[in-house]
Amino acid sequence: AQKITQTQPGMFVQEKEAVTLDCTYDTSDQSYGLFWYKQPSSGEMIFLIYQGSYDEQNATEGRYSLNFQKARKSANLVISASQLGDSAMYFCAMREPYSSASKIIFGSGTRLSIRP
Amino acid sequence: EAEVAQSPRYKITEKSQAVAFWCDPISGHATLYWYRQILGQGPELLVQFQDESVVDDSQLPKDRFSAERLKGVDSTLKIQPAELGDSAMYLCASSGTGRSSYNSPLHFGNGTRLTVT
Numbered sequence: 706a707q708k709i710t711q712t713q714p715g716m717f718v719q720e721k722e723a724v725t726l727d728c729t730y731d732t733s734d735q736s737y738g739l740f741w742y743k744q745p746s747s748g749e750m751i752f753l754i755y756q757g758s759y760d761e762q763n764a765t766e767g768r769y770s771l772n773f774q775k776a777r778k779s780a781n782l783v784i785s786a787s788q789l790g791d792s793a794m795y796f797c798a799m800r801e802p803y804s805s806a807s808k809i810i811f812g813s814g815t816r817l818s819i820r821p
Numbered sequence: 822e823a824e825v826a827q828s829p830r831y832k833i834t835e836k837s838q839a840v841a842f843w844c845d846p847i848s849g850h851a852t853l854y855w856y857r858q859i860l861g862q863g864p865e866l867l868v869q870f871q872d873e874s875v876v877d878d879s880q881l882p883k884d885r886f887s888a889e890r891l892k893g894v895d896s897t898l899k900i901q902p903a904e905l906g907d908s909a910m911y912l913c914a915s916s917g918t919g920r921s922s923y924n925s926p927l928h929f930g931n932g933t934r935l936t937v938t
Binding site for chain 2: 742748757796805806810812813814
């Protein structure tokens with residue numbers, strides 16, 4: 706069975722510093738997709754970034770980048786120049802190989818708090 | 822941008838009562854998901870629809886939970902009877918179908934926060 710592990714329940718970071726949120730996954734499939742979502746205290750789930758298992762380049766979206774190490778089965782999110790508005794829960798998620806029923810499972814999340 | 826609509830936003834109910842949540846996905850999205858999120862945890866998939874068919878409900882407590890998507894558009898999730906442990910956020914999400922949508926993210930609604938007293 707597939708599994709997502711986020712080992713950092715909470716993190717505190719000084720504003721303007723970079724931060725890395727860890728995510729490891731367990732799968733025997735060769736094809737899969739990895740997502741990161743942000744959930745502010747208001748509750749909505751905001752999509753941040755996607756990495757396909759066959760993508761050779763690490764994904765980047767503005768201040769977000771994904772440090773994808775396939776052999777180690779890790780997909781860490783890097784936020785550069787953190788801002789107060791980055792304070793939120795962050796979830797790593799994995800999509801099963803393509804099918805009409807491919808599921809997306811989530812990790813337990815990391816609560817990020819940015820200090821001014 | 823089109824959104825996933827969910828109602829109600831908040832629901833307080835007494836244990837043993839019935840409760841229902843509604844979700845209207847983004848137009849054209851064939852895949853619809855219901856997730857349960859306990860406070861401080863990640864979302865847990867309850868049921869997944871492809872059009873009107875259930876493709877996964879392995880984590881749905883079928884003795885008390887039911888879900889339907891009769892016309893393959895909007896969906897209803899029901900709990901009867903509600904228990905104290907059902908207090909959580911219930912999130913609905915949708916996505917396109919087909920290989921071209923594989924790398925597309927789920928679009929989430931704002932959720933229904935359920936409190937069972």
